Amino acid sequence: MAKHDATERDAVDQYASGSFSDALPDNLWMHIGLIASIALMSLPIVLAAIMSTQSVSQIYEVTNLAPGGQGVDNYTRALFEHNLFAFMINSFIMAIAIVVGKIALSLLAALALVYYDFPYKNAVFVFVLFTLMLPVPVRIVPLFELMVNLDWINTMWAITVPYLASATAVFLFRQHFMAIPASMVEAAKLDNIGGIKFLIYVLIPMSKGMIAGVGVITYVYAWNQYLWPLAVINNEENQVLQVGLKSLEGTAAAGQIEWGLIMSGAIIALIPPLIVLVVLHKPLLETFGLQQK
Amino acid sequence: MAEIQLENITKRFDDVVAVKDLNLEVKDGEFIVVVGPSGCGKSTTLRMISGLESVSEGTIRIGGVDVTGQEPSDRGIAMVFQNYALYPHMTAKRNMTFGMNSAGSFTDEEIEERAMSAAEILNITDLLDRKPGALSGGERQRVALGRAICRDPQVFLMDEPLSNLDAKLRVQMRAELAKLHDELGTTTVYVTHDQTEAMTLGDRVVVLDGGQLQQVDSPQRLYDFPENRFVAEFIGDPAMNMIAVDVADGTASHPAFTIPLPDADSLSVGSSVLGVRPEDLYLADEREATSPETFEATVSVTEPLGDSLLLHGQIEGHEFKIQAQPRRTITPGDTVELGYDPDRLHLFDRDTGEAIYHSDPAVSVTPPGVTQ
Amino acid sequence: MSEQSAREVFTNNKEAVLLLLPTLLVIVVFLYWPAIDTFRLSFFQTSLTSERFAGTYNYIRLFTSGSYQNSLLVTFGFGFVVVAGSMLLSLFISFMLYEVDRFTSIYLITAIWPYALPPAVAGLVLLFLLQPDLGILTYWIRSLGAVFGLDLGLDWRTSGPLAFTVVSITAIWKQLGYNIIFMVAAMNNIPNTIDEAAQLDGISRTNRLFKIYVPLMSPTLVFLVVINTIYAFFATFPIIDLMTSGGPGGATNILIYKLFIDAFENFNLGYAAAQSLVLFLVVGVLMYIQLRVTDRYAHYG
Numbered sequence: 022m023a024k025h026d027a028t029e030r031d032a033v034d035q036y037a038s039g040s041f042s043d044a045l046p047d048n049l050w051m052h053i054g055l056i057a058s059i060a061l062m063s064l065p066i067v068l069a070a071i072m073s074t075q076s077v078s079q080i081y082e083v084t085n086l087a088p089g090g091q092g093v094d095n096y097t098r099a100l101f102e103h104n105l106f107a108f109m110i111n112s113f114i115m116a117i118a119i120v121v122g123k124i125a126l127s128l129l130a131a132l133a134l135v136y137y138d139f140p141y142k143n144a145v146f147v148f149v150l151f152t153l154m155l156p157v158p159v160r161i162v163p164l165f166e167l168m169v170n171l172d173w174i175n176t177m178w179a180i181t182v183p184y185l186a187s188a189t190a191v192f193l194f195r196q197h198f199m200a201i202p203a204s205m206v207e208a209a210k211l212d213n214i215g216g217i218k219f220l221i222y223v224l225i226p227m228s229k230g231m232i233a234g235v236g237v238i239t240y241v242y243a244w245n246q247y248l249w250p251l252a253v254i255n256n257e258e259n260q261v262l263q264v265g266l267k268s269l270e271g272t273a274a275a276g277q278i279e280w281g282l283i284m285s286g287a288i289i290a291l292i293p294p295l296i297v298l299v300v301l302h303k304p305l306l307e308t309f310g311l312q313q314k
Numbered sequence: 315m316a317e318i319q320l321e322n323i324t325k326r327f328d329d330v331v332a333v334k335d336l337n338l339e340v341k342d343g344e345f346i347v348v349v350g351p352s353g354c355g356k357s358t359t360l361r362m363i364s365g366l367e368s369v370s371e372g373t374i375r376i377g378g379v380d381v382t383g384q385e386p387s388d389r390g391i392a393m394v395f396q397n398y399a400l401y402p403h404m405t406a407k408r409n410m411t412f413g414m415n416s417a418g419s420f421t422d423e424e425i426e427e428r429a430m431s432a433a434e435i436l437n438i439t440d441l442l443d444r445k446p447g448a449l450s451g452g453e454r455q456r457v458a459l460g461r462a463i464c465r466d467p468q469v470f471l472m473d474e475p476l477s478n479l480d481a482k483l484r485v486q487m488r489a490e491l492a493k494l495h496d497e498l499g500t501t502t503v504y505v506t507h508d509q510t511e512a513m514t515l516g517d518r519v520v521v522l523d524g525g526q527l528q529q530v531d532s533p534q535r536l537y538d539f540p541e542n543r544f545v546a547e548f549i550g551d552p553a554m555n556m557i558a559v560d561v562a563d564g565t566a567s568h569p570a571f572t573i574p575l576p577d578a579d580s581l582s583v584g585s586s587v588l589g590v591r592p593e594d595l596y597l598a599d600e601r602e603a604t605s606p607e608t609f610e611a612t613v614s615v616t617e618p619l620g621d622s623l624l625l626h627g628q629i630e631g632h633e634f635k636i637q638a639q640p641r642r643t644i645t646p647g648d649t650v651e652l653g654y655d656p657d658r659l660h661l662f663d664r665d666t667g668e669a670i671y672h673s674d675p676a677v678s679v680t681p682p683g684v685t686q
Numbered sequence: 687m688s689e690q691s692a693r694e695v696f697t698n699n700k701e702a703v704l705l706l707l708p709t710l711l712v713i714v715v716f717l718y719w720p721a722i723d724t725f726r727l728s729f730f731q732t733s734l735t736s737e738r739f740a741g742t743y744n745y746i747r748l749f750t751s752g753s754y755q756n757s758l759l760v761t762f763g764f765g766f767v768v769v770a771g772s773m774l775l776s777l778f779i780s781f782m783l784y785e786v787d788r789f790t791s792i793y794l795i796t797a798i799w800p801y802a803l804p805p806a807v808a809g810l811v812l813l814f815l816l817q818p819d820l821g822i823l824t825y826w827i828r829s830l831g832a833v834f835g836l837d838l839g840l841d842w843r844t845s846g847p848l849a850f851t852v853v854s855i856t857a858i859w860k861q862l863g864y865n866i867i868f869m870v871a872a873m874n875n876i877p878n879t880i881d882e883a884a885q886l887d888g889i890s891r892t893n894r895l896f897k898i899y900v901p902l903m904s905p906t907l908v909f910l911v912v913i914n915t916i917y918a919f920f921a922t923f924p925i926i927d928l929m930t931s932g933g934p935g936g937a938t939n940i941l942i943y944k945l946f947i948d949a950f951e952n953f954n955l956g957y958a959a960a961q962s963l964v965l966f967l968v969v970g971v972l973m974y975i976q977l978r979v980t981d982r983y984a985h986y987g
Contacts, residue, residue: 135693160721167720183717186713206695
C-alpha cells in the first residue's frame, strides 16, 4: 500500500466527515510519536543493560555498544563480592513485610470504618487521613531518636514498622467497601456472621483486584525506599538494595571506575519491581482508576 | 411458621419519621404484600421486622415472641433482597449454605440435605456449581430464594425481589412465587412498589403512604372499596378519575352533569370528590346503557393499548380517562357519548380524602376490613 | 436511610476499637508523636548529648542563612521544572496513547514502566550515561552540538546550571510512568460522546487536547501537580545523593538533602527539625490547594 496516497486520501476523508480517527494512516504519526517516546524513555535502561555486560576497557571505548563478554562476571561480582544479593534479600523481607502488614492493618481499619457503627467515626477517619501531611522528612529527626530509644537502629523493625499504617490504603479499601452493595453485609448479618468472618470470607475474596493493586503500589514504594534506610541502617549486613547501590558507586579497579559492574547493580535493583509491575499492571491500573473518584 | 404482630411501630431517622404508629397483624401462613410509592416506609417496615433496622417505638412479635430487641439471626426469618445479595465468588450452592452453621444449629449433613431439597423445589439442581456471574437474572433470583428456603424460617421477608428482572421474567417468577407459597405455606411479607405484583400475589395487601397505614385488605376489596383517595388512585392502572362535585340529596352535581347516587337518597355532604375508574366508563354505543343518562365528551388523546383503547376525554375542561373497546376508529377531536356503571361510583371527602360512599351494594353486606 | 448507615450492621464498639487499634497505634507512635516532637525540637539547640531551649534561634538562623535561602530557591526552581516537565511530556504521551487504538496494551505497559524505576537506579544509570568523559549520551549530545558548530563541554560536575539540568531530567524521567497512568485513566473517563461531538465539529487534534481534554482532566491534573511537587521535594533525594551530593556549589542542594546532611552528618537536630517544619508547611499548603480545587471541580462533575 502506498502510504503517501493513503495519508492524503484519509486527510480528505477526515476533512469531509471529521471522523475516522481509527484509520491507521491518520494515526501513523501518533504511532511514530509513541514509538519514539517509548524508545527514548527506555533507551537509558537498554544502554545500561548492554554496558552491564562490558568490561572496563570496553566501557572506556565509549561508542562501543556491543554486548560485552563480562556480563556473568559483572553480575556475579555485584551480587556476591559487593553483597547485592544480601541487600536484595533484606529489600525483599522489608518490602514483603510492609506489603503484608500494611494491607492487613488497612483492611481491618477499613472494615471498622465502613461496617461498624461507633462514635466519632468520622473523626477517626480524618485522623488517619491527616497523616498524608506527615511524610518521613517532616518527622525524621524525632523518628530517628525514637529508633535509638527502641534500640531498633540497624534492625528490620526500623525499616518496616513505621510504614505499616497507611492513609492511602485505608482510603482505597474504604472506597472499595462502600461500592459493595449493602445487602451483602445485611445477608451476612441475618446469619449472625461477625465482622472478621465477613472480612475473610466475603470482603477479601471480593477485593482481590484492589488488594493486588494496593500490593503493587506498596511493593514499589517499599522497594524504592532510600532516605530512611540510609538514616537508620548503617551496617552492611542489614542494608537494603537501594542504599547498597551507593556503595557500588566508588568501586574502581586500577583507578578506573567499574561502570559495567555498577550498571549490573542498577539492573538488579530495577528488575524485581519491574516484574511486579508487568505481572500486576492490570489491578494496579484499576486501583489507580478508582483513586480518582 | 408463625404470625407477625406489629404494635404501634414508629421509626424515626433523625428528624424524619419514616414509619408512624403502624399496627399490623400478619396471620400464620399468610402472604402479605406491602405496597406504596418510594419513600412510603415499606422497606423500612420490612427491615424492622428483619431486625436490620431498629424500631424507635413499638413492639414486634413473631410467633407470639417479642423480638423487638433481638438480633436478626435470632428471629427465625430469612430475607430475599432486591439485588439478590449473592456473593460473586461463591458457587450457587455455597451461597445458599454459607452462614448456615454460624448459628450452630445445623449439622453438615442437614445443610447438604436442605440445600438439595431447596434446589429441587426451585429446579436449580444443575446450577449449584455455578457462580452468580454465570447465571441469568432469573436463575440468580432462584438461588436467592433457595438461600431463604434452606433456612426453613418462620417468616420469609422479600424486598422487591422481582424488580431487577425484565418484564416477561417478572410475570413468570410472580406465578412461581405464588406456587411456591402454596407449597411451603410459610408466612411471607413481600414489599413492592408495583401494584400489579401486590394485587396478584397478596392474600392481603397493605397500602402505605408517608409512613402511615392507608388500608389493609384483600386485593379485590382494595380495588372495589378503597378507604381513601390515595388507595383509590394508587391501586388500578390507569388511575381512577377524580371529579370535584357537589352532593345534595343523593345526587352529585357538576356544572356539566348530575349523577344520582344509588341507595343514597339522604346523602348530603356538599363539596366532595367523585371517583370513577376508566374501565367503569364506556362509550354509549358499546353496550346496553346501565346509567340513567349519558354525557358528551371531546376526545383529546387516543392510546391504543391492544386489548382496549384508552381515551382521554374532556368534559367542560375536565379531563377523564375512558377505557373503550379496541379497534375503533376514534381520532382526537371526535365527540363521544359516555355511559358509566352506577354500581362503581366512589365518593371521597374533599378535605380528608376519606371514602364517604361506594355505590357497590356489596359494601353494606361485608363490613370493611374483613377478608372475603 | 443513607446508603452508608445500611452497612453499619456491626455495633460492637470493642471490636471496632480492636480493628482500628493496630493502625492507630502505628500512626500515633510513628507519625503523630514524632511530628509533634519535631515542632518541640525546632525550639531547641542540640548537640550529640544534650539539648537546650533556644526559642526561635533555629528559625532565625534558618532564614538568615545564605545556604538555606539558596536551598529554598533551588528547591522551588527544581520543583517547578520537574512538575512542568514531567507533566507536559506525560500529557503528550498519554494523549498519543489515548488516540491510538491498536497495540494499546503493549504501548501502555511499555510507557508506564518508569513507575517501577527506583530513583536510585535512575540516578545511577544517568550518572554513568551522562559522564562528561565516557558517557555515551554525552558523546551523542556533543556530536549533535558539533553539527551546529557548538563545542559543548558538558562538564556538569563543575557547572551548577548543567548539574541542575541533569538532576531535573533524571527526576522527570522517573516520574513519567506515574503521570501517564493517571492521565490515561482520566482521559478514559471522558465520555465518548464528547470526543465524537468534537470530531464531528472538525476540531483539530491539538485543540482537542488543550481545549477539551485538559479542562475536563483538571481535577486529575491538580492532583498530579500536588503529588509531583511532593515527589520533587522529597522522593528525588536518592537522585541528588547519588549524582551531585547537592553540588556543585549548592546548585542542586534541595531542602530535603540539606536537612539530611544537617541532621545526620552535622547532627544539628534542632536546626534540622526547624527545616522539617518548613517542609510540613509546604505539604500543608499543597494538600490544602488540592482539597480546595478538587472540591470546586467536584461540583462541576
